[in-house]
Amino acid sequence: MATVEISLASDVLEQTLLEHGQAHLWDVLQQLPERAQRRLRLQLEQVDWASLQQVFREHGEGAATDAFSSPVTDPLATLVLQPVKNLIPQRTSAQDTGWQAALRRGEAHLAQGRVAVVMVAGGQGTRLGYAAPKGMFPIGPISGASLYQWCCEQVRYRIRKHGCAIPYIIMTSDATHDTTLKFFEEHDYFGLPAEDVWFVCQGTLPVFDHETGEVLFTDRETIAVSPDGHGGLLEAFTEQNIWQRLRERGIATLAYHQVDNPLTKICDPGFIGWHLQRGSQVTTKVARKRSAGERMGLVLEVNQVPQVVEYSDIPEDVAGQLDAKGDLRFWAGNTAMHVFDVEFLESVATSTDPLPLHTAHKATPYWADGRCHTPTQPNSIKFERFIFDVLPRAPQTLFIEIDRDTEFQPVKNRTGADSPALCQAAMLRLHRDWLTAAGVIVPEHVPVEISPLVAQEASDLKSLLPTGTTILEPIVITRNA
Numbered sequence: 155m156a157t158v159e160i161s162l163a164s165d166v167l168e169q170t171l172l173e174h175g176q177a178h179l180w181d182v183l184q185q186l187p188e189r190a191q192r193r194l195r196l197q198l199e200q201v202d203w204a205s206l207q208q209v210f211r212e213h214g215e216g217a218a219t220d221a222f223s224s225p226v227t228d229p230l231a232t233l234v235l236q237p238v239k240n241l242i243p244q245r246t247s248a249q250d251t252g253w254q255a256a257l258r259r260g261e262a263h264l265a266q267g268r269v270a271v272v273m274v275a276g277g278q279g280t281r282l283g284y285a286a287p288k289g290m291f292p293i294g295p296i297s298g299a300s301l302y303q304w305c306c307e308q309v310r311y312r313i314r315k316h317g318c319a320i321p322y323i324i325m326t327s328d329a330t331h332d333t334t335l336k337f338f339e340e341h342d343y344f345g346l347p348a349e350d351v352w353f354v355c356q357g358t359l360p361v362f363d364h365e366t367g368e369v370l371f372t373d374r375e376t377i378a379v380s381p382d383g384h385g386g387l388l389e390a391f392t393e394q395n396i397w398q399r400l401r402e403r404g405i406a407t408l409a410y411h412q413v414d415n416p417l418t419k420i421c422d423p424g425f426i427g428w429h430l431q432r433g434s435q436v437t438t439k440v441a442r443k444r445s446a447g448e449r450m451g452l453v454l455e456v457n458q459v460p461q462v463v464e465y466s467d468i469p470e471d472v473a474g475q476l477d478a479k480g481d482l483r484f485w486a487g488n489t490a491m492h493v494f495d496v497e498f499l500e501s502v503a504t505s506t507d508p509l510p511l512h513t514a515h516k517a518t519p520y521w522a523d524g525r526c527h528t529p530t531q532p533n534s535i536k537f538e539r540f541i542f543d544v545l546p547r548a549p550q551t552l553f554i555e556i557d558r559d560t561e562f563q564p565v566k567n568r569t570g571a572d573s574p575a576l577c578q579a580a581m582l583r584l585h586r587d588w589l590t591a592a593g594v595i596v597p598e599h600v601p602v603e604i605s606p607l608v609a610q611e612a613s614d615l616k617s618l619l620p621t622g623t624t625i626l627e628p629i630v631i632t633r634n635a
C-alpha cells in the first residue's frame with residue numbers, strides 16, 4: 155500500500171515536469187541521495203510550472219534586455235496611452251489649505267497607531283557592485299551611516315513626533331536575509347523596539363536557460379533560483395502571517411519604500427493624509443523625469459487604467475513625445491514610494507489571480523558537465539513580480555508629484571547617474587538648505603549632515619539653533635538616543 159502511494163505521488167511530479175519541458179529535473183532527482191532528493195522534491199512541488207512556462211514562451215525568449223519587462227500582451231503601440239490623471243501637484247506653499255488638511259489627517263492617523271512601514275530590501279543590488287546587502291551601504295556623507303540606519307532613524311523620528319508605535323517590516327530575500335538580520339542585531343535595531351521590527355523573507359523562482367527553457371542547476375543537487383521580485387511581498391505576507399499581525403495591531407495603512415533612496419520621507423503625513431482624504435487604495439509619489447531615456451518606470455494610463463510601465467518597455471518615440479509646452483508628455487516617473495490600504499493589498503494577495511510575472515535576461519552561473527560555469531553574457535531568464543502591478547486592480551488610485559531634489563536621489567550605480575556620490579551631494583545640499591532657512595550660516599565648502607533623528611524638514615531646525623549661528627567645520631548634527 156505504502157509503495158503505491160509513493161509511486162503515485164512521484165508520478166504527479168514527474169508528469170508535471172515532463173509536461174513543462176523539465177524532464178532533466180526528474181532525471182537528476184532520481185540520482186540524488188534520499189535527503190537531497192526530498193529537499194529538491196519539496197522545492198519542485200511548490201513551483202507553478204504552467205505559469206512559468208507560459209510566460210517563458212510568450213516573453214522570455216524575446217527578452218532582449220537585462221531589465222525586467224512588462225507582461226503586456228499587446229504591443230504598446232496598439233494601446234491608448236495617456237498621462238496619468240488624478241494627480242496632486244507639488245506642494246509649493248506652506249499656506250496651501252489642501253496640503254494642510256492632508257497633513258493634519260495623516261498626523262492623526264499616525265498618532266492613532268494605524269500605520270506600518272515596509273522597506274523592500276531583497277534585491278541583489280548588482281549594479282552598485284557592493285557585495286553586502288544594499289541596506290548596509292554607508293550613505294551618511296560624513297557619518298557613514300548605513301542606508302538601514304538612515305531609514306530606521308526616520309521611523310524613530312516619527313515614533314517620537316507622533317507619540318505612536320510603528321511596526322517596521324523589512325522584506326529581505328535569500329540573498330540578503332541572514333546578513334541583514336545579523337546587521338540589525340549587531341546594531342541593536344538602530345534604536346527601534348526589536349519587537350516592532352519584523353523581518354519577512356520573500357520567496358524565490360527558478361531560473362531558466364534562455365535557449366532551452368530548462369531550469370539551471372547551481373551544483374549537482376540545487377536548482378538555480380532568484381528572488382521573486384518585490385511583488386513577492388504579497389505571498390510572503392500571507393505565508394508569514396503578516397496580514398493577521400497587522401490586523402491585530404489595528405493597522406489600516408502601509409507606507410512602502412525601497413532601500414535605495416535615503417531622501418525618501420518615510421511615513422510622510424501629507425502623503426498618508428491625501429491617500430485617506432481621497433479614499434485611495436494605492437497612492438504613489440511621482441517625480442518629473444529628467445530625460446526621456448532616464449531609467450525610471452513610467453506612471454501612465456493604459457486604456458484609461460493607471461499603471462507603471464518599466465522604462466525598458468516604453469518605445470523611444472513614445473517616451474520622447476512632447477506636450478504643447480514642449481515638456482515630456484509622459485513625465486511621471488515612478489519613485490517607488492507608495493501608500494497602500496492594507497485591506498485592499500490583502501485582498502489581492504489572497505485572490506486566485508496572482509500578480510503577473512515579468513522576465514529579464516541575465517547572466518547566471520550554472521552547473522553542467524560536472525563543473526560550474528560563470529557566463530559573462532546573459533544566458534538565463536529570471537522571473538519577478540512587481541508590487542506596483544496592484545495599481546490597475548485598485549478601485550481608487552492617487553498620484554502625488556514630488557520635488558525630486560528634496561525627495562528622490564536613489565543609489566543604484568557605482569558611478570555616474572544614481573551613484574552614491576550624487577546621492578550624498580543631494581543630502582548635503584538639502585541639509586544646507588534647511589539650515590539656511592533656519593537662519594544658520596554655513597559656508598559653501600563646509601559639509602553638514604543632519605541625522606534623521608533631528609530633522610525631516612527645515613522647520614524642525616527652527617528652534618534648535620539660534621539664528622545667526624555659523625558652522626565653520628564639517629559636522630553631523632544628531633541627538634542622543
Ligand code: UD1
Nearest residue numbers: 274275276277381382383384412413450451488489490564
Ligand atoms: C525601480 C522600479 C522603477 C522605479 C525605480 C525608482 C522596479 C521593477 N522598477 O527600478 O519603476 O522608477 O525603482 O528608483 O521595481 N527588490 C526586492 N526584491 C526583489 C527585487 C527587488 O526587495 O526581488 C527591491 C530592491 O531591494 C530595491 C527595490 O526593490 O529596494 C527596487 O529594485 P531595483 O531592481 O533596484 O529596481 P530599479 O530597476 O532600480
